[in-house]
Amino acid sequence: MAPITQASDETNHQALLDQLDLYAIRKPFRNPNWKPPQRRNKNVKQILSEASRKEASVLATQNNSGSSTPAAASTGGVATPAAAAANGSHLNPNIAQAAQHLDRLVLEKNQRAATGGNGGGPAVTYTNVESAPSLHPSSQRHYCDVTGLPAPYTDPKSRLRYHNVEVYGLLRTMAQGSSEQYLAARGAHTVLK
Amino acid sequence: MAPSFANDVPAGSGRNSPKPEPTKLWGVSEPPFEGFKPIDTEGYKRSNSSTAIIIDNGSSNVRAGWAFDNKPRITLPPLNARYRDRKLNRTFVFTGSDVYSDGTARGQAKNVYEPGSNIINNWDSMEGVLDYVFVKLGLGDAQGGIGRPVVLTEPVANLAYSRKTMSEILFECYGAPSVAYGIDSLFSYNYNNGKHGLVVSSSYTSTHLIPVVNSKPLLSHATRLNWGRFQSAEYLQKLLRLKYPSFPAKLNDPQSEDLVRDHCYVSDNYEQELSRYLDWTGLEDRNRTVQFPFTEQIIVQKTEEELAKIAERKKESGRRLQEQAAKMRLEKLIRKEQELEYYRELLDRVQNTTKKEARTLLESDDFDDEGQLEKKIKEMDKSIRKARNKDLGDEPEEEQEEPTFPLLEVPDDQLDEDGLKQKRQQRLMRSNHEARARAKAEKEREKARIAEEERLDTERREKDPETWIEERRAARHAIVAKIKERERMKAELGNRKSLVNQMRMKTIANLASDTPTKKRRRGGGDDDTFGADDADWGVYRTVATGEQDSDDEEEDLNSNLRKLEEQLLQYDPNFTEDSTREAETDWTKSLVHAFLRGPYPYDPEDQRQSHQLHLNVERIRVPEVVFQPSIAGVDQAGIVEIAAGILNERLGDSAYRTEIMKDIFLCGGNTLFQGFEERLKNELRAVMPADAVMKVRKAGDPVLDAWRGAAKWSGTQEAKQSFVTRAEFLEKGGDYLKEHSCGNAFQSY
Numbered sequence: 001m002a003p004i005t006q007a008s009d010e011t012n013h014q015a016l017l018d019q020l021d022l023y024a025i026r027k028p029f030r031n032p033n034w035k036p037p038q039r040r041n042k043n044v045k046q047i048l049s050e051a052s053r054k055e056a057s058v059l060a061t062q063n064n065s066g067s068s069t070p071a072a073a074s075t076g077g078v079a080t081p082a083a084a085a086a087n088g089s090h091l092n093p094n095i096a097q098a099a100q101h102l103d104r105l106v107l108e109k110n111q112r113a114a115t116g117g118n119g120g121g122p123a124v125t126y127t128n129v130e131s132a133p134s135l136h137p138s139s140q141r142h143y144c145d146v147t148g149l150p151a152p153y154t155d156p157k158s159r160l161r162y163h164n165v166e167v168y169g170l171l172r173t174m175a176q177g178s179s180e181q182y183l184a185a186r187g188a189h190t191v192l193k
Numbered sequence: 194m195a196p197s198f199a200n201d202v203p204a205g206s207g208r209n210s211p212k213p214e215p216t217k218l219w220g221v222s223e224p225p226f227e228g229f230k231p232i233d234t235e236g237y238k239r240s241n242s243s244t245a246i247i248i249d250n251g252s253s254n255v256r257a258g259w260a261f262d263n264k265p266r267i268t269l270p271p272l273n274a275r276y277r278d279r280k281l282n283r284t285f286v287f288t289g290s291d292v293y294s295d296g297t298a299r300g301q302a303k304n305v306y307e308p309g310s311n312i313i314n315n316w317d318s319m320e321g322v323l324d325y326v327f328v329k330l331g332l333g334d335a336q337g338g339i340g341r342p343v344v345l346t347e348p349v350a351n352l353a354y355s356r357k358t359m360s361e362i363l364f365e366c367y368g369a370p371s372v373a374y375g376i377d378s379l380f381s382y383n384y385n386n387g388k389h390g391l392v393v394s395s396s397y398t399s400t401h402l403i404p405v406v407n408s409k410p411l412l413s414h415a416t417r418l419n420w421g422r423f424q425s426a427e428y429l430q431k432l433l434r435l436k437y438p439s440f441p442a443k444l445n446d447p448q449s450e451d452l453v454r455d456h457c458y459v460s461d462n463y464e465q466e467l468s469r470y471l472d473w474t475g476l477e478d479r480n481r482t483v484q485f486p487f488t489e490q491i492i493v494q495k496t497e498e499e500l501a502k503i504a505e506r507k508k509e510s511g512r513r514l515q516e517q518a519a520k521m522r523l524e525k526l527i528r529k530e531q532e533l534e535y536y537r538e539l540l541d542r543v544q545n546t547t548k549k550e551a552r553t554l555l556e557s558d559d560f561d562d563e564g565q566l567e568k569k570i571k572e573m574d575k576s577i578r579k580a581r582n583k584d585l586g587d588e589p590e591e592e593q594e595e596p597t598f599p600l601l602e603v604p605d606d607q608l609d610e611d612g613l614k615q616k617r618q619q620r621l622m623r624s625n626h627e628a629r630a631r632a633k634a635e636k637e638r639e640k641a642r643i644a645e646e647e648r649l650d651t652e653r654r655e656k657d658p659e660t661w662i663e664e665r666r667a668a669r670h671a672i673v674a675k676i677k678e679r680e681r682m683k684a685e686l687g688n689r690k691s692l693v694n695q696m697r698m699k700t701i702a703n704l705a706s707d708t709p710t711k712k713r714r715r716g717g718g719d720d721d722t723f724g725a726d727d728a729d730w731g732v733y734r735t736v737a738t739g740e741q742d743s744d745d746e747e748e749d750l751n752s753n754l755r756k757l758e759e760q761l762l763q764y765d766p767n768f769t770e771d772s773t774r775e776a777e778t779d780w781t782k783s784l785v786h787a788f789l790r791g792p793y794p795y796d797p798e799d800q801r802q803s804h805q806l807h808l809n810v811e812r813i814r815v816p817e818v819v820f821q822p823s824i825a826g827v828d829q830a831g832i833v834e835i836a837a838g839i840l841n842e843r844l845g846d847s848a849y850r851t852e853i854m855k856d857i858f859l860c861g862g863n864t865l866f867q868g869f870e871e872r873l874k875n876e877l878r879a880v881m882p883a884d885a886v887m888k889v890r891k892a893g894d895p896v897l898d899a900w901r902g903a904a905k906w907s908g909t910q911e912a913k914q915s916f917v918t919r920a921e922f923l924e925k926g927g928d929y930l931k932e933h934s935c936g937n938a939f940q941s942y
Contacts, residue, residue, distance in 0.1 A: 002295065002296035002297070003294070003295065003296075004224050004226075004293070004294070004295065004296050004299065005223055005224050005226045005293065005294060006223065007226055007228060007294060008294065013295070016229070016294060017285065017287075017294070017295060017298075019229050020229055020287055020291040020294060021285050021286060021287065022286040022287065022288055022291075022321070022324060022325055022328065023275070023284050023285055023286040025328055025333065026333065027324055027327070027328065027333070028333070028334065028335065028336050028337070029327055029332050029333075029335040029336070029337070029338055029339045029340075029367060029368065030324070030366055030367065031337075031338070031365060031366050031367070031368055034365055034366040036316065036317070036320075036362075036366075037361075040316050040358055041314060041315050041316055041317070042314070042354065043307050043312075043314055044307055044310050044312045044314075044352075047312070047352050047354045047355070048352070050354070051352065051353060051354065123938075123940050124349075124350045124412045124413055124415060124937075124938055124940075125350055125940075126312075126348075126350045126351070126352050128350075129349060129350045129401075129415050129416055129417045130416070130417050130418075130419065130829065131416045131417060131418045131829045131830045131835050132829070132830060133828045133829060133830065134822070134823060134828075134829065134830040134831065134834055135830070135834075136830065136831075136834045138821060138831075139821065139822075139823040139830075139831075141464075141821070141823075143467075143814075143824060146435075146785075146788075147471065147784065147785070147788045147810055148432075148467070148810040148811070148814040149467060149468065149470070149471065149810065150464070150467060150468055163784070164784065166783060166784050166785055167784070167785060170785055172681070173680075173681070176690070178435070178438065181434075181435055182435055184431075184826075185428070185431050185432060185435060185825070185826070186824070186825070186826045187825065187826015187827065187828070188826060
C-alpha cells in the first residue's frame with residue numbers, strides 16, 4: 001500500500017487502487033460453478049516428465065497385450081493373421097484372433113500418431129524442436145569473462161578466460177565466490193548435486 | 194613475475210587525456226504503470242456471436258481485440274497480483290501494468306509464464322489476465338459465458354497439457370462457444386503475404402525458425418533456440434551485477450529490459466568491433482552512462498557572498514587579535530624597558546654606594562649579589578632586543594656565546610658551600626653542553642657521510658653509467674615487486690582460506706597458547722627470549738590487519754620509489770615520464786577502468802558517479818548471443834547455423850529451396866535491434882551457395898503483425914473450419930486441435 005510512481009500520492013492512492021482493482025468488478029461471464037483442478041500449475045519439467053511417462057506406459061501396455069496374446073489364436077486359423085485380415089470381409093468367428101487384430105490396429109494408430117500427422121518424419125514435440133548443440137567452429141571462440149573482449153588466455157586456477165595481463169591481475173585478487181559467478185554467466189560453473 | 198626488469202619499460206604510449214564529462218546521461222525508467230484504462234464497450238456492441246476475440250497470448254505482452262480491429266485494443270504484460278489487505282479486510286486483484294502502481298501489488302505480482310520459457314505456468318494468473326481482457330473488452334454484462342469465439346496464439350509445439358488446461362478454462366470457466374489456436378509468427382507471416390519462406394521469429398522468451406512452403410509450415414523442420422529478449426535482459430543484469438558488485442542501487446527486471454532495448458545493437462562484424470571497443474579514441478561515443486537516482490551527501494553549500502562574508506569576518510577577527518597581541522607586546526616591552534631602566538639605575542646606585550647600603554638595596558629587590566643583578570640586566574636586554582626584532586620581522590642568528598665554567602677548574606677545598614653548589618651546577622651544565630655539541634657533530638658527520646656517498650655515487654655514475662642505471666633499475670624493480678606483493682597479501686587476507694590467512698591464524702594461536710610450540714622446537718627450554726631480537730616484534734605486524742597495518746612502511750616504499758624514479762628520470766635516457774609507476778598505473782591507460790567507468794575519471798566518494806552504470810562492451814555482447822549462444826553458456830546452435838542447417842541440409846533437395854531462400858522473414862520483438870537484419874543477411878550470405886538469390890525482410894510491424902494476422906485469419910474460410918467447438922471439446926478432450934496453415938500439428942499422447 002504505497003505509491004511507487006508519479007501517478008499517485010498519499011492522498012489519492014487509495015482512490016486509484018479502488019479504480020484499478022479488478023476483484024470488485026462483476027464478472028458474470030465466468031461460470032460460477034467453475035472449480036479449477038487442484039495442482040494445475042506445473043512447470044515445464046513436470047509436464048514433460050508426465051507426458052513421457054504417459055507415453056511410455058501406453059506403449060508398454062500395448063506391447064504387453066500383444067505379446068501376451070495366446071499363440072492359440074494363430075494356430076486356430078489356417079491362414080496367417082495378415083491373411084485372415086485380408087479376407088476378413090466375411091465374419092470371423094475366432095474372437096481371440098479378432099482381439100489380436102484390434103490390438104494391432106490400436107498399435108498402428110498410435111505409431112502413426114507418434115510419427116506425427118504432418119507428412120511423415122518424427123513427431124514435433126516441445127523438446128525435439130530445440131536446436132542442437134553447435135558444431136560450427138565459431139562456437140569455439142573464447143571471450144574474456146570479465147570484459148567480454150577476445151580472450152587468448154585461460155587462468156588454470158579459476159578456469160576464467162581473460163583478455164590481457166591487467167585483467168589477469170584482477171582475476172588474482174578476486175574472491176573464490178565471484179569467479180564462480182563469472183563462470184556461471186558462461187554456464188561453465190561447477191554445480192554440486 | 195619474471196625478474197627481467199629491463200623490459201619493465203613499456204614502449205612509448207603516453208597517457209591518455211581524460212574526456213570531458215559525458216554530455217548525455219541516460220536514466221532508468223520508472224515502474225511502467227500506464228494509468229487506468231477504461232472499459233471499452235464499443236467493440237462489443239458492434240460484434241455479433243460470430244465475431245472472434247483475438248488474443249495474442251505472448252510472454253512479453255498479451256494483446257487482445259476484436260477480429261474487425263486493425264490493432265489490438267488492449268496490451269498488458271502477463272502479470273496478475275491477487276492479495277488480501279488485512280487492514281482493510283479486502284481482496285485486491287491487479288492485472289497487467291496496474292501492478293506497477295502500488296508497492297504491495299508489485300511485490301505480489303505473479304507472471305503467467307514460467308520465467309524464461311513460453312509455457313504457461315501459473316493458471317490462476319492466466320485466469321486473472323483473461324478476466325481483465327474480457328472485462329476491458331466490455332463483456333461485463335455477458336451472462337453465462339463470453340458468447341464469442343476466441344482465437345488464441347500458442348507456442349510452437351505447445352505441450353498437450355498446456356493446451357488442455359487452456360481449453361478447459363476457456364470452455365468451462367468462460368463458456369466460449371469455440372476456440373482456435375495458432376502460432377504467432379505464422380500469423381505474422383501470413384499477414385505479410387508470405388507463401389514460401391523461412392520464418393525467423395525472435396521474440397521474448399525464445400527464437401523459432403520455421404520453414405513455410407505453400408503457406409503451410411513444415412513443423413517437422415521447425416527449430417527453437419531458447420533465447421529471447423527476456424534472456425538478454427537477464428544476461429545483462431547478470432553481467433552488470435558482476436561488473437559493479439557493490440552497486441548501491443537495484444536494477445529491476447523492467448529496467449534491464451529497457452536498457453537492452455535502448456542501448457544494445459547487433460554489431461555488423463562482432464569480432465572486429467569487439468576488439469577495438471574499449472580503445473580510447475571514440476570511447477565516449479561507444480560508452481553509455483546510465484545514471485541512477487541518488488541522494489547527494491549533504492554538504493552545506495554556502496553561497497559566494499556568505500563565503501566572502503565569513504572570510505572577511507575571519508580576517509577581521511584575526512586582525513583584531515593581531516592588533517591586540519601587538520599592543521600587549523608593546524605594553525610588555527615598555528614595561529620591560531622601564532624595569533630595565535630601573536635595574537640599570539639600581540646597578541648604578543649599588544656601584545656608587547657603600548657596600549652595606551648596596552647590600553640592603555640588592556636585598557630589597559631580591560638579589561643575592563651584584564652578579565645576579567648584572568645577569569638579570571643582561572637577560573632582560575637580550576629579551577627586549579629579541580622582542581623588538583620580532584616586531585620588526587627579522588630574527589638574526591643568535592650569536593652563541595661559548596659558556597665558561599670557571600669554577601670547575603678550582604679544587605673543592607678552595608670553595609665555600611655556595612661555591613660548591615655552583616660548581617655542581619656548572620658541571621651539570623657543561624656535560625649538557627658537551628652532549629649537545631656531540632650530537633651536533635654527529636649530525637655534521639652524517640651529513641658529510643651522505644654527501645660523501647652522493648659524491649661516490651655520482652663518481653660511479655660518471656665512470657660507469659650503465660651499471661649504475663642497471664642497479665637503480667634493479668632497486669626500483671625490487672620496490673615495485675614489494676609493493677605488488679603487499680597488494681597481493683592484502684587481497685589474499687580477504688580470502689579466509691588463503692595461505693596467508695592460514696599462516697596468520699597459526700601465528701595468533703601460537704602467541705595465545707601457553708606453551709608456544711615454536712619456542713619449544715627451537716629447544717630454548719624455559720627461558721623465553723622473546724624480545725631479545727628486535728625482529729621478534731615483527732610477529733605482531735603479521736597478526737595485525739587492516740589499515741593501521743604498515744601504513745608508514747608503505748609511505749616509505751612509495752617515497753623511496755619516487756626518489757629512485759627521479760634519479761632514473763634524470764640520468765637514464767630510456768626511462769621516461771611514461772615508465773614511472775605512477776604513469777604505468779595511470780587510470781587512463783587502464784583497460785579495466787575504461788570497461789568500468791568509460792573514459793572518465795572516477796571518484797568513489799562521489800555519490801553521483803557511484804550511482805552510474807557504464808554500458809560499453811555489453812551493448813554488442815548481449816544481443817550477440819542469438820548468433821553465438823555459447824557466449825552465455827547456451828549449448829545450442831545460433832540462428833545462422835540453424836538457418837543454414839535448414840536451408841542447406843534438411844531442405845537441401847527440396848523443390849522449394851530456392852523459393853524459401855528468397856524470403857527470409859523476420860518477426861518478433863527481439864529482431865528490433867538495430868543491425869539485426871543486415872547482420873543476418875551478411876552471415877547467411879556467407880554460408881549459402883554463391884549463386885543463390887537470397888532476400889531478408891522484416892515484418893511490417895514485427896511486434897503487432899502476429900495479432901493482426903490472427904485477426905485477418907479468423908475471417909477466412911479455413912478458419913471457420915478450424916475452430917474447435919464446445920461439443921468437440923467435450924467429445925474429443927482438452928488437447929484436441931484442428932490443424933490449419935497457421936497452427937501446430939495435432940498429436941495425442
